[in-house]
Amino acid sequence: MSESGDIKREAFIEASRVSHGHNRHAPEIDVKAVSLSYPANSHALQDVSLTIPGGCVTAVIGPSGCGKSTLLRCFNRMNDTIDGCQYSGSILLDGLDVLSVKTDVTQLRRRVGMVFQRPNPFPKSVYDNVAYGPRLGGIRGRRQLDEIVENALRAAALWDEVKDRLDAMAVTLSLGQQQRLVIARAIAVEPEVLLLDEPASSLDPISTLRIEELIYELKTEYTIIIVTHNMQQAGRVSDFTAFMNAGKLVEFNTTDRIFTNPVERATEDYITGRVG
Amino acid sequence: MIRRLSSGGPDPGTISHRRSFRHSTMMLWLTSSMALLAIMMLVALILLLFWLAAGGSSGGGQGVAAGDHLASIFLRLQNGPAPYNSEGIFAAIVGTVAVTLLMTIIVSPLGVIVAIYLHVYARETWYTELIRIGIHNLAGVPSIIYGVFGLGFFVYVVGGQIDQWFFSDALPKATFGTPGLLWASVTLVLLTLPTVIVATEEGLARLPSSLRDGSLALGATRFEMTFGVLIPAAMSSLVTGIVLAIARAAGEVAPLMLVGVVKYAPSLPLSGQMPFVELEQKFMHLGFLVYDLTLHAPTGDGRMTLIAAIALVLVLVVMSLTTFAAVLRGRFRMQYAQEALF
Numbered sequence: 001m002s003e004s005g006d007i008k009r010e011a012f013i014e015a016s017r018v019s020h021g022h023n024r025h026a027p028e029i030d031v032k033a034v035s036l037s038y039p040a041n042s043h044a045l046q047d048v049s050l051t052i053p054g055g056c057v058t059a060v061i062g063p064s065g066c067g068k069s070t071l072l073r074c075f076n077r078m079n080d081t082i083d084g085c086q087y088s089g090s091i092l093l094d095g096l097d098v099l100s101v102k103t104d105v106t107q108l109r110r111r112v113g114m115v116f117q118r119p120n121p122f123p124k125s126v127y128d129n130v131a132y133g134p135r136l137g138g139i140r141g142r143r144q145l146d147e148i149v150e151n152a153l154r155a156a157a158l159w160d161e162v163k164d165r166l167d168a169m170a171v172t173l174s175l176g177q178q179q180r181l182v183i184a185r186a187i188a189v190e191p192e193v194l195l196l197d198e199p200a201s202s203l204d205p206i207s208t209l210r211i212e213e214l215i216y217e218l219k220t221e222y223t224i225i226i227v228t229h230n231m232q233q234a235g236r237v238s239d240f241t242a243f244m245n246a247g248k249l250v251e252f253n254t255t256d257r258i259f260t261n262p263v264e265r266a267t268e269d270y271i272t273g274r275v276g
Numbered sequence: 277m278i279r280r281l282s283s284g285g286p287d288p289g290t291i292s293h294r295r296s297f298r299h300s301t302m303m304l305w306l307t308s309s310m311a312l313l314a315i316m317m318l319v320a321l322i323l324l325l326f327w328l329a330a331g332g333s334s335g336g337g338q339g340v341a342a343g344d345h346l347a348s349i350f351l352r353l354q355n356g357p358a359p360y361n362s363e364g365i366f367a368a369i370v371g372t373v374a375v376t377l378l379m380t381i382i383v384s385p386l387g388v389i390v391a392i393y394l395h396v397y398a399r400e401t402w403y404t405e406l407i408r409i410g411i412h413n414l415a416g417v418p419s420i421i422y423g424v425f426g427l428g429f430f431v432y433v434v435g436g437q438i439d440q441w442f443f444s445d446a447l448p449k450a451t452f453g454t455p456g457l458l459w460a461s462v463t464l465v466l467l468t469l470p471t472v473i474v475a476t477e478e479g480l481a482r483l484p485s486s487l488r489d490g491s492l493a494l495g496a497t498r499f500e501m502t503f504g505v506l507i508p509a510a511m512s513s514l515v516t517g518i519v520l521a522i523a524r525a526a527g528e529v530a531p532l533m534l535v536g537v538v539k540y541a542p543s544l545p546l547s548g549q550m551p552f553v554e555l556e557q558k559f560m561h562l563g564f565l566v567y568d569l570t571l572h573a574p575t576g577d578g579r580m581t582l583i584a585a586i587a588l589v590l591v592l593v594v595m596s597l598t599t600f601a602a603v604l605r606g607r608f609r610m611q612y613a614q615e616a617l618f
């Protein structure tokens with residue numbers, strides 16, 4: 001007991017060191033006893049509690065079907081779109097209880113952006129894709145939109161590649177560019193938290209590398225949570241790692257610690273490839 | 277020995293390749309010959325009508341130039357069938373187009389909204405399944421039944437009530453409580469509603485769920501998601517549904533006979549003021565004209581040619597309405613061609 005307490009404290013000391021001083025726009029997220037059930041899986045998440053530090057990259061790893069994507073989709077309530085999904089517990093984001101029925105989900109999702117496994121640009125132009133979120137927010141002025149679109153595309157390291165074809169259909173871009181476009185689209189809304197659900201799993205190694213560099217650059221401004229199958233990737237991009245198995249959080253610690261000296265036997269087995 | 281065996285025995289890989297090749301060639305032949313047949317039937321129909329309309333059956337068509345054919349058809353149409361010789365068939369063309377367009381204007385938003393409700397808003401329960409089964413069954417109801425329903429419900433119940441509320445001064449002469457353009461259009465709406473709903477819903481269902489998720493994750497409401505992302509992306513199937521609806525409605529005669537089409541209407545159902553249509557007026561229809569001339573006109577000089585000429589015009593009107601809609605769909609498809617990539 002006391003040993004795990006020590007590790008948690010150590011983790012937070014590490015956190016403040018890694019995050020280059022807390023950015024006020026990158027809040028920490030406090031997950032308290034979250035349980036979730038689908039009609040198909042009554043124990044999708046069981047009593048998950050952890051504190052995700054702000055301004056850091058936190059990776060969630062675990063075998064397929066362990067609930068890591070489900071956990072991620074709790075942070076912006078995307079699980080609400082699934083019929084018969086029920087959850088309990090609380091997730092605190094700057095004092096806002098994300099899971100409360102009173103929470104305005106559309107407002108929440110503007111604070112917590114999400115990027116999915118496969119690039120999902122809308123069948124619109126590059127420009128309209130990025131401008132979609134800001135337009136929903138009521139921004140109509142062409143000049144203001146131009147500026148937002150350019151900034152978002154620059155932040156997603158895509159501006160130089162697409163600045164001459166902003167009117168081209170987004171789907172004409174390569175998959176890697178599409179994924180960065182989708183990241184730009186999420187950034188354009190100026191969220192505080194970015195959820196990445198296996199953002200590189202459908203990409204080639206070069207595009208994957210670019211996405212990882214991007215994540216590294218973005219983490220000063222956002223709290224980033226990334227779900228990944230790829231343990232090398234988790235090791236490369238994240239400051240903290242949570243290991244999940246069968247709907248439960250097995251271990252949460254700094255990435256260094258998880259990969260070099262995990263506390264739980266299950267974590268070690270998974271990381272060394274003996275399980276999963 | 278071994279070599280001979282192996283070279284003599286069929287290589288399984290080659291065989292399956294050859295079979296699939298043969299299958300695909302066969303399918304190509306089959307499908308292309310069917311397509312050719314369909315086009316040939318259409319061309320034959322039009323040619324036959326053209327020939328008949330130009331008086332071909334009475335032997336006058338031989339050796340006459342195409343221009344003369346056209347001129348003679350036009351003359352016949354202009355002279356028109358008795359007892360409305362002076363009017364020609366212009367009124368019937370206007371009536372056909374008017375009732376079809378009015379139907380389109382009503383059925384498009386209605387069908388699309390129902391499809392959106394079923395696909396985006398409604399939860400999957402026995403109730404929505406019931407609605408869906410009902411809609412699919414509606415598509416199979418004989419069109420004359422719609423005519424009976426339109427007469428009983430729209431004309432007598434709804435129209436009668438409207439007359440009592442808004443046109444009580446004119447009673448007992450009915451204004452809306454009698455067959456007319458509006459009720460004919462609304463009856464056609466019922467007839468074509470399943471087509472539009474099914475096509476739109478299937479178009480929406482074909483969209484990847486990642487589009488919905490992507491839009492919702494940016495803080496869109498379901499309404500914003502539907503009209504900002506889903507409907508534009510499904511536009512081509514939506515327009516396909518409307519094209520099919522127009523194609524079905526423009527050729528329909530049976531239900532219209534009960535709810536507003538007449539043999540002879542003294543004036544066009546149009547007016548110079550907003551909303552430019554006389555909704556309560558009875559109107560003429562090309563299809564009905566064909567029916568009426570065939571069964572009720574005196575036999576004699578040039579009746580068959582006149583029928584064929586009118587039929588030709590009807591076919592051309594229906595074709596141009598659907599072509600117009602198809603061109604529209606083509607434009608949307610170009611715009612959203614990338615849809616297929618998902």
